[in-house]
Amino acid sequence: MVAVAQHPNIEMRTLAEVVKVSGFIGNFNVTIKQKAKYVDWDLCTGCGTCWEKCPSKKIKDEYDLGIGLRTAIHKVFPQAVPGKPYIDAANCTKLTKDKCGICEKVCPTEAIRFNDKDELITEEVGAIIMATGYDLFKWEENHGEYGYGKYPDVVSSLYFERLVSAGGPTGGKIVRPSDGKEPKSVAFIKCVGSRDDTKGKSYCSRACCMYTAKHAYQVKDKIPDGEAYVFYMDVRTAGKNYEEFYQRSLNAGARYIRGRVSKIYPRGDRLVLKSEDTLMGMPMEVEVDMVVLATAMVPSEGAAELAKTIGFSTDKDGFFQEAHPKLQPVETFSAGVYLAGACQGPKDIPDTVAQASAAAVKVCGLFSKTELATEPMIVEIETDKCSGCGFCVPICPYNALSLVDLSFRGHHGTVTREIAEVNPSLCQGCGACLPACRTLALSLKGYSNEQLVAEVDALCL
Amino acid sequence: MVNAVTLIPAREHDRQLISKVEKEAGTSINLCYQCGKCTAGCPAAFAMDYPPRQIIRLLQLNLVDQALEAGSIWICASCDTCSTRCPRGVDIAALMDAMRREALYQGKITDKKVAAFNKAFLNGVRNFGKAYEAGLLMQYNLTTGQLLKDAGLGLPMMKRGKVSMIPHSIKGKDEIKKIFDRAKQLGGE
Amino acid sequence: MKEFAYYPGCSLDSSAIEYGMSMERTADILGIKLVELEDWSCCGATSGHNTDHLLSLALPARNLAIAEKMGMNVLAPCAACYSRHRAAEHAIRSSKSMGDKIREVIDMDVQGTVETLSVLDVLANDIGPDQISQKVTKPLSGMKAACYYGCLLVRPVGITGFDDPEDPQSMDKIVKATGATPIDWSYKTECCGAALVTSRPDVGNRMLYNVLRNAQESGAECIVTACPLCGLNLDMRQAAVEKEFKTRFNLPVFYVTELVALACGDTPKQVGADRHFVDTLKYLSQIEVNRVRAASEKTEEKAAVVSSETESPDPEATQKKIDAMLKGWQKNPEKMAARLIEDEERAAVLVEVMTGDEKKMTRLAELMVTDTDKAVKAAEAFVTAELKKKQA
Structure with a gap:
């Protein structure tokens, strides 16, 4: 774990969770909520003075399934990486009642930050x-x-x-x-x-x-x-x-x-x-x-x-x-x-x-x-049949469909209308969108409507 | 007690019988993976020749006759602890009950005492429409050759007003007789 | 008023007569109307389903048909009757073909529209422990009771369903409402042996022994039950079990309704508690003695507290205080005046008024001891009068 933390190509974020993901393979946009640690880990040396002096000592330690007790400011477990503490806000006297603040006073590097807030960070990942x-x-x-x-x-x-x-x-x-x-x-x-x-x-x-x-x-x-x-x-x-x-x-x-x-x-x-x-x-x-x-x-x-x-x-x-x-x-x-x-x-x-x-x-x-x-058996759209109703868009479990503008020359100049477009890297070819299309503009490559009808004919006629 | 058994392909008759018992109990013996939780929780298992898990095992091996001749199906108290705790959802208690009824039907009465008790009880119900406790005990004692069993309790019970020597009938006791007869006719399914 | 079609079952006027008597008393006390099912017949109990499946459903179905005509839910205190009736209801509702067979056998119409309820369900859930507590006049405090549910009240879950099959609490709640203490023990739902205790005592007695033993080891002084056969076994057969296993239990056995009626003021005779095999009267009278003693101790305590609060002061002590105040006025009138009046000028006037006036001094001293408010008012009045006089 320490090797991971020290690796130059790896950025490790603890006490954080992913709250939103959009995009597709090779191009994901990930929103991460970095929760408030109330300790500046760039300054903290993990010396442990803070958790030794913390007066809120009677909290059941979740890591130890309640067998032992811990303090409000604590390191999650002895081998945690980084070996630095964070403050459990719900049990911290300073953060709940604005009393105490001992850790701030004893920290040799002045790393305690009671005004820390949750932060939202976006990353682009492949x-x-x-x-x-x-x-x-x-x-x-x-x-x-x-x-x-x-x-x-x-x-x-x-x-x-x-x-x-x-x-x-x-x-x-x-x-x-x-x-x-x-x-x-x-x-x-x-x-x-x-x-x-x-x-x-x-x-x-x-x-x-x-x-x-x-x-x-x-x-x-x-x-x-x-x-x-x-x-x-x-x-x-x-x-x-x-x-x-x-x-x-x-x-x-x-x-x-x-x-x-x-x-x-x-x-x-x-x-x-x-x-x-x-x-x-x-x-x-x-x-x-x-x-x-x-x-x-x-x-x-x-x-x-x-x-x-x-x-x-x-x-x-x-x-x-x-x-x-x-x-x-x-x-x-x-x-x-x-x-x-x-x-x-x-x-x-x-x-x-x-x-x-x-x-x-x-x-x-x-x-x-x-x-x-990517998988070739994906959805294809006949643009002249597509009415741009957008029924198919919310049905797709992979968010592969979207409505885009299509401009073309009409009788009286340029005309713009909305049609559906499929993202070939997201589409899995499941076919859930097909029944929604009222104009039969959607069909599955390799399983087109004509092919399916021909199969039925071969069996039944 | 060690029996060596030669396993033969299941006879159609046995398969049908097992199917019948399963259907009546509303459960499937194939679900059982022989974990033993039923026997473990059975309060009467200490006295059984083939505790519940083993009865199901006999049925899984199609040894249905051996299962019908077991004494355990008679001393099952129908407490339902086994069925409540079975991790596979097998209704063992219902199965033991169905096996007991089948054994009775086939005349394979391994436990004469329990059979006599049940017979005496239902006799009272059939004749009077309500259970006739004094009659039950007398018939039970007689038919099992235990003439003086519980004799010491007779007087104390009477003193406390807890037993009546005379049966009480209901008005509709003929209806009850007819119910008994019709149930028998319809094959008791 | 709660109304039920009452199905006492074959044992409530005989081997479980205490249950029958106390059930009717409890219903009376709690305002439950019991309308006995017209010409009801035996449910078949365990012997029924041990012998013939269809018969075992048809017998209770006849009673359900009668109840349906009455248009009321059925209250069945006996656990076996409750179980069999619920099984019949379930069969009729879940399978049309089975329902048809049953209707053919009983030659009556039954649709499974009424519900059969157990006493525990009605008392704990419908009526509720609070309502019961309200009617309690002689709480059974100090009684350590092991609530024994047995098998049929809590299993199969699909047919019963009103309480937990491993650690049920409905009877515990009812018993608690009577003032008794339900104890925690592990054999609440372990089978007592049922009919095996009679037909195969070599098997049944040990099952019964295990239940009694765990109750005793867990600190029970008595056992409470809601099943006639469990009650009969635990009570009537206790001596035989003691003999076979060479031990002593001496555990009185009650039906839950006995305890409710007793706590609400009934005598043991009224509920049939004098008919048990294991003597209950000695235990009940001990509980009663303890209760009375505890109650009187409480009243004494209360009286002592009240008297100390409203005690009239000792007149000698009061006089001493007044004398002290008087001396104070004589020796240091400025200090005394300052106690009553903040304003320095007015305080000075008070001193003037007091000097030489024995009567006023005594009066003020008295008030300062007995009623400081009045003392302040009087002092102010004196000063105001004096100032007026001076002005005039």
């Missing part, structure tokens, strides 16, 4: 790569059998990640949220919200089998005489060395039980799981200190709106739609917009890196050309 990642399925909202989130020791896998992370709020120690004690037994439940047609998503979230094997191993490794139970339906560890990784967890003593957990309920300060070992055909109850749920990967919040803003499609689950599941995994139907990573579908790091490299190369390939060859 291509766009989407890499917005994923969020976790909100299991607390509909899994009543697991407690609706009211049992503090039933946590998500991401929460567990923060616990075992050496740079995390517990320094890598696995502790129970309820009392901070080290659990002696941890149960992992896979497929919470995944492969679930009634309460969750129908798909498999792909990465959970591997990271659960990792988590189970970590319990065996970090907790002396600890027990790790993994409740599963399948173990999908299909990548290179993945099977061996899973076997390593088994060899370390992680107990894999094939069966979905029907209910979690508290007994004293422990938790009871009702399951079935389907391989033995025996209903089974287990009492543990902590439960970790491997929850489904869903598109990151706001992904659908972003896709609409930029102008490409999402699939049935809200992930960004690839142009072809096998042959074009990193392209979208909108030329010039590429995909990389979990925003296209659940996947793990090796696959994300592979996709990112592919998308980068696709863009390089694009930029190496001075001319583009």
